[in-house]
Every structure is written in C-alpha cells, then in structure tokens.
Amino acid sequence: MSDFCLVRQPVFGSTGSLIGYEIRFNDTDDGRNTFAQSFLSGNFDLVRNRLPAFVAASREQLVGDAFLVAEPGSAIVMLPPSLTPDAEVVEAIARLRAGGGHVALDSVGATPSAVEALLPHMSWVRVDARSGDPATINAICDRIMAAVSATGAPAPRLIAGNVEDLNQYEATLERGFDGFQGTFFSRPEPLPAADMPQSTVAAMRLMGLARNNDVSDRQLEDVIATDPVLTFQLLRLVNSAALGGRGVESIGQALRLIGRNAFLRWLAVAVAAARKSKNGVDQELVRQAVERGRLCEQLAGRGRDAGTLFLVGLFSLLDAVFRMPLHEILERVVLSEDANQALLDRSGPYADAINFAESYELGLFENATEIATGMGVDAGKLGDFYTNAISWTAEALGAALETQQAAPGRR
DSSP, X not given: OOXXXXXXXXXXXXXXXXXXXXXXXXXXTTOOOHHHHHHHHTHHHHHHTTSOXXXXXXXXXXXXXXXXXXXXXXXXXXEOTTOOOOHHHHHHHHHHHHTTOEEEEEEEOSSOOGGGGGGGGOSEEEEEGGGSSHHHHHHHHHHHHHHHHTTTOOOOEEEEESOOSHHHHHHHHHHXXXXXXXXXXXXXXXXXXXXXXXXXXXXXXXXXXHTOTTSOHHHHHHHHTTOHHHHHHHHHHIIIIISTTOOOOSHHHHHHHHHHHHHHHHHHHHHHHTSOOOSHHHHHHHHHHHHHHHHHHTTOBTTBOHHHHHHHHHHTTHHHHHTSOHHHHHTTSOOOHHHHIIIIISOSXXXXXXXXXXXXXXXXXXXXXXXXXXXXXXXXXXXXXXXHHHHHHHHHHHHXXXXXXXXXXXX
16 A cells, blocks of 8 residues: 555647656655655656656755666656755756756746756756746746856756646747646647547447446347457457457457456447547547546445446546547447536536546645545555556557557558
C-alpha cells in the first residue's frame, strides 16, 4: 500500500507531439521526500514512460541533491518562484547540470521576481498562459530573453502552462513556445465530428447488448460475426491480453472463460483504440480515457458495479476522444440509467467516481481523497490505483493497437 500519491499531466510540443509529462506529488504528513519514494519504488520511471518528467523541487530537495539519483535527463527539476537565489542554490544547480540534469523555472509572470536571477542557468521556463493578453505574454518572454542574452547563456525553451482556451494556445504558439499543457487539450474541439468507423459503432452497440443479462452469449456471437474486422480484433485482443496466450476460437468461448464484465472492459478498450490518432494529443486522450476507466473501476464497492465504473470513467472522456457531443455518443450505446445520469447530469451513484478521477488527474489530491473516503474507499490505496491504471492501460492499448495493425485487409 502506498502512502503517497502522484499524477502525470502531459506536455505537448508545437506540432502536437507528446514531449514529456509533469509529475505532481502530494505532500505527505511526515514531510518525507515523495520523489525519492516514487523513484525507489519504480513508479517514477513507470509514470514518465521513458519521457522527460518535469518535477517540482523544494529548496531542501535541490540543495540535498535529491534528483541526482535519477537517470540524467529523466527529470527536469522545476524551481518555485519563491526560491531565494543564493550561493547555495546556485551551487546545487551547478552540480545537477554537471551530472547531466536539466533545470526549469516555474511560473514566471508579469511581475519580475528575485528568482529570475537564475534564468541563465535554466533549460526551460514555464509561463502561465493566463498571465494576460498576447502583449503581456510577449513582454514576459522579452524580459526572460533579455536577462539570459545579457549573460551570453543559451536561451531557455518556453512552456505555456495552464492553457485553457484557443486564444491562449494560439498566442503562445505564435510567440514560439516549445511546450504546452493545460485543460484545453482534453476538451472536445468545437468542430463537426467525422462519422465513426462502422466497427466502432458496432462495438458500442455490442457493449449495450452485453450488459443485458437477457441477451445470450449466442446472440452476442451472431451480432459480432457480422463484422469480420471486429471479430478478428476482439479474438486477438482476448487471446493476447486477457488470457495470456490461451487459444480462444469464438466470442462465446471467450465470454465463458473471462465473463461478461471482463469482455465489456476489453471491448471498451477496443472502442477507444479505434480512434484514428493524428498526433500526440489524440493518442494521449485515448490513453487518458482508458486510464480513467481503469482508475474508476477500482472504486467498486457499496453497490457500485466494477464494469459500470469502468464504462463511466472511459465514456466521460469519449467526447474529447471522438470530438463529438457526449449525448450523441451515448445514443449509439445502451448504458444503464445510473451510468447515463453520471455522464450527462453528474448525478446518481456513479457521479462521484468521475468527480474523483477529475480531481485526482488535476493533482487536487486533498479533494480526491475526500471524495474517495466518502465513497468508502481506502485513501491509502489511491496512489496504487493510479499506477495500476497506467500499467494496465499500457498493456491493454498495446494489445488493442496490435490487433488493429494485424486486422484482415490492413497493411
């Protein structure tokens, strides 16, 4: 059981590629170094997924060389705006950089601060996209570059933090920012949605049928057999991911071996994976949707069904994944009334699961813990739930994407 929580939030490049994650930790009551705990447990490397991780550092962690244990380049140490840039801090930064590490300055805003004396030592600088209009953002960037160029140091790369709308994104993109993060990237675009692939629609309808206990396994087989690609994908998926390579020759056999709840879960993963990913933002949305489904599934208890929790978590992001209103997506699949209430109205017994997931993903650990405790969930397990969701999703999506690439008629 873990006594600390962490969450990752994606950082995208100017072309939409995923360039890294910011990893946020909760503050433990005893003040222990949560980064060190996550590194020693292996969770840090699991969560960053071989990409650079932006990690906030306290003065104590910096001068204590807490980040020198990490592989060079794996952690980009983010310094707070309240840090005093004294000789001890400068020496610690020099040791970190000499060991191959990178340092970033966080939350540079419209008002200059003393910590900006460290700008010549920075590889990255994060600017809050909410700092003002484009003119204000440009003034902040000009100040950063002037401070660095005066010393002859290389210019740092810029991250736009807290990007919440299109105007903020376009202003920072036009200025030449290198990284972007914020809620803007997990919201549906206000654009007409393209038609879903027929296999995706069939799979969503099948999810509704599979939840109905009056529908027999044979009836499910008859429905899925009408789509050869979907048949192949699901059999491959169940074979490789759910049963460790055991031979499965029919949907009926798969249902008997793994049960309907597991069948529904893998079918839902196949639906999410069917989204044609154009860039890293699309891929990360699919990953986040499946992770949220798995995270919510682990909140089962007190009358909450694990299968419904998984679907509620996954569907709560499908509007962003498929770029279409959620109510239109739900018209294509028959979910329970409780699930629909949670998704459309944030009411009913499953609404708190979505509220918990959203709070946790934003790093609002205190609020997430309060919601989970109210649901009767052991708060000490939340960190493990999250890392389990990440590792499970990596395996599940890997298997799902493999089946897509190998499906009949595809090259």
